Amino acid sequence: MIEVHRVSKVYSVGPVKVPALREVSFRVSKGEFVVLSGASGAGKTTLLRLLYRDDRPSEGDIEVLGHELVPMRRSQVATLRRSIGIVFQDAKLLPVRTVYENIAFVLRVLGAPRRELTARVFDALRVVGLSSRAQAYPAQLSQGEAQRAALARAIVRRPPLLLADEPTGNLDDAMAAEIVDVLKDIGAGGTTIVLATHQARLARALHRRTITLDGGRVVKDEG
Amino acid sequence: MLGFLVGEALRDLRRAGRVAISAIVLITLSLAALGGFWLVSSNLGRAVAQWRDRVRIVVYLKREPSAPEAVLGRVRAIPGVSGVTYIAKADALRALKQVLGKDASVVDHLPANPLPASLEVTPSATAATPEGARDLVGRLAALPEADEVAGSADWIERLSQWQRLLATIGLGVGAVLAVAAILTVTTATTLILHARRHETEIMRLVGAPESAIRLPLLLQGMMQGLAGAVLASIALMAGYSLVAPRLEPLVNLTLGIPDLEFFSPFGILTLLGAGTLLGGLGGWLARARREP
Ligand SMILES: Nc1ncnc2c1ncn2[C@@H]1O[C@H](COP(=O)(O)OP(=O)(O)OP(=O)(O)O)[C@@H](O)[C@H]1O
Ligand SMILES: [Mg+2]
Numbered sequence: 001m002i003e004v005h006r007v008s009k010v011y012s013v014g015p016v017k018v019p020a021l022r023e024v025s026f027r028v029s030k031g032e033f034v035v036l037s038g039a040s041g042a043g044k045t046t047l048l049r050l051l052y053r054d055d056r057p058s059e060g061d062i063e064v065l066g067h068e069l070v071p072m073r074r075s076q077v078a079t080l081r082r083s084i085g086i087v088f089q090d091a092k093l094l095p096v097r098t099v100y101e102n103i104a105f106v107l108r109v110l111g112a113p114r115r116e117l118t119a120r121v122f123d124a125l126r127v128v129g130l131s132s133r134a135q136a137y138p139a140q141l142s143q144g145e146a147q148r149a150a151l152a153r154a155i156v157r158r159p160p161l162l163l164a165d166e167p168t169g170n171l172d173d174a175m176a177a178e179i180v181d182v183l184k185d186i187g188a189g190g191t192t193i194v195l196a197t198h199q200a201r202l203a204r205a206l207h208r209r210t211i212t213l214d215g216g217r218v219v220k221d222e223g
Numbered sequence: 224m225l226g227f228l229v230g231e232a233l234r235d236l237r238r239a240g241r242v243a244i245s246a247i248v249l250i251t252l253s254l255a256a257l258g259g260f261w262l263v264s265s266n267l268g269r270a271v272a273q274w275r276d277r278v279r280i281v282v283y284l285k286r287e288p289s290a291p292e293a294v295l296g297r298v299r300a301i302p303g304v305s306g307v308t309y310i311a312k313a314d315a316l317r318a319l320k321q322v323l324g325k326d327a328s329v330v331d332h333l334p335a336n337p338l339p340a341s342l343e344v345t346p347s348a349t350a351a352t353p354e355g356a357r358d359l360v361g362r363l364a365a366l367p368e369a370d371e372v373a374g375s376a377d378w379i380e381r382l383s384q385w386q387r388l389l390a391t392i393g394l395g396v397g398a399v400l401a402v403a404a405i406l407t408v409t410t411a412t413t414l415i416l417h418a419r420r421h422e423t424e425i426m427r428l429v430g431a432p433e434s435a436i437r438l439p440l441l442l443q444g445m446m447q448g449l450a451g452a453v454l455a456s457i458a459l460m461a462g463y464s465l466v467a468p469r470l471e472p473l474v475n476l477t478l479g480i481p482d483l484e485f486f487s488p489f490g491i492l493t494l495l496g497a498g499t500l501l502g503g504l505g506g507w508l509a510r511a512r513r514e515p
Contacts, residue, residue, distance in 0.1 A: 052428075075433070077430070078427075078430040078431065078432055078433070079430060080430065081427075081428060081429060081430030082429065082430035083430075084430075086428055092421065092424070092425065094421055094422060094425065095421075105422075105425065106425065106429045108224075108227040109227075109425075109426050109429060109431040109435050110429065110430070110431060110435075111224045111435075114226075157429070
């Protein structure tokens with residue numbers, strides 16, 4: 001599913017070189033739920049961005065869902081992304097569209113037939129427990145609800161891989177626990193999940209394989 | 224999919240608001256200017272073509288020839304002559320009476336027929352130009368029977384020069400306005416790009432094809448252009464139906480064309496196509512600037 005082989009990433013900020021990842025290697029199998037933990041600045045976001053080919057590694061190889069990411073061309077990036085659901089700390093919902101429209105948007109962008117929209121959107125909303133808020137605008141949602149809407153949008157196309165970068169970062173513990181439960185449900189459905197978080201407590205409570213980064217290095221990979 | 228793209232383009236237009244409206248107004252102005260000058264120039268062109276057909280050179284004769292056929296034969300042999308008719312003194316008088324209508328009786332009081340016999344020469348196409356006509360006039364004047372030769376193609380050429388001048392002014396004004404229109408569409412589209420950045424980000428994240436990301440931009444530009452072209456067509460049509468009935472008698476008298484013509488359906492289609500093209504170009508330029 002995911003193979004990261006001796007990947008390093010160095011950002012150049014003017015003349016300054018900032019090493020963000022150093023010789024990172026790991027594999028994730030199909031259906032696994034992996035937590036990527038580490039303090040702020042450890043390189044979690046950088047690693048996730050490499051996995052959905054938002055950026056290229058400075059060194060090393062990455063294979064995701066059978067695609068070699070380093071030599072990948074732009075048109076192939078779109079193909080890769082269609083198989084990956086992505087959520088961030090901020091929900092990135094489109095403010096002038098309802099929850100329903102936000103989720104339907106990605107289906108329509110990818111050319112899904114109109115008559116399938118309603119059923120597929122509500123399937124996704126049911127998974128995240130947000131069916132009753134379909135007609136609400138993002139501004140009318142709590143942050144937990146907004147994040148669940150973002151999750152519904154990420155999974156509406158049933159991607160085999162879900163990447164989540166601090167999806168609970170803006171939430172209080174109770175709401176974070178809800179999101180984690182939803183993620184577990186999604187994982188139980190067979191989706192491979194990589195969840196990045198700097199909240200060590202949350203990582204421990206998940207009881208899942210945890211890869212810990214520190215200063216861009218993998219310092220622990222267990223569970 | 225197309226429905227979705229058009230929907231997104233319409234949503235973008237609403238977001239661009241006033242800038243999109245100014246872009247549409249500018250396209251309307253540029254196309255109305257182009258179209259207006261085009262109409263004037265094409266109607267003048269019709270008059271020119273008609274007058275070119277009707278150029279006649281009249282050779283007044285010193286006296287009525289005893290054997291007109293012989294004179295006609297010699298004139299027909301002159302290069303540049305495509306036809307010639309002989310008008311006897313009596314024919315000329317009859318024509319004059321016809322023109323005078325109810326006042327024709329004054330002619331009867333004349334002691335003698337004062338009108339000369341004449342030859343009406345139709346120049347061939349090559350001789351209908353100013354130089355050709357001048358040469359022909361020279362050759363006709365050299366005839367021993369000729370008293371005076373009247374007629375030239377000069378004023379027709381002047382009319383035709385006016386027509387060309389108008390067409391050039393129209394093209395110039397239209398082109399300047401068209402450039403302004405394209406730039407305004409580009410500005411509107413740049414605003415839209417900004418307003419759309421979240422959509423674009425999501426689209427890229429979920430792996431939307433490039434076409435789905437770019438087409439709405441092109442489409443909204445084309446919609447601005449088409450809207451402007453429709454407005455320009457309506458304005459031209461309104462102007463035409465207002466002005467034409469008032470101007471036609473005058474035009475009939477001075478230029479000799481029976482009516483003023485409007486665009487053919489094909490002309491309208493060309494106008495609409497041109498507007499759509501202008502708008503699309505504006506949309507496309509904004510995109511190109513953003514992603515070099
Ligand atoms: N675009 C960039 N340009 C330059 N340096 C960057 C860039 N993105 C990240 N970095 C640097 O790379 C290192 C890793 O950053 P990264 O965002 O991956 O950390 P993180 O683990 O996601 O942190 P957080 O928990 O705060 O989100 C940091 O030192 C950061 O300053
Ligand atoms: Mg991060």
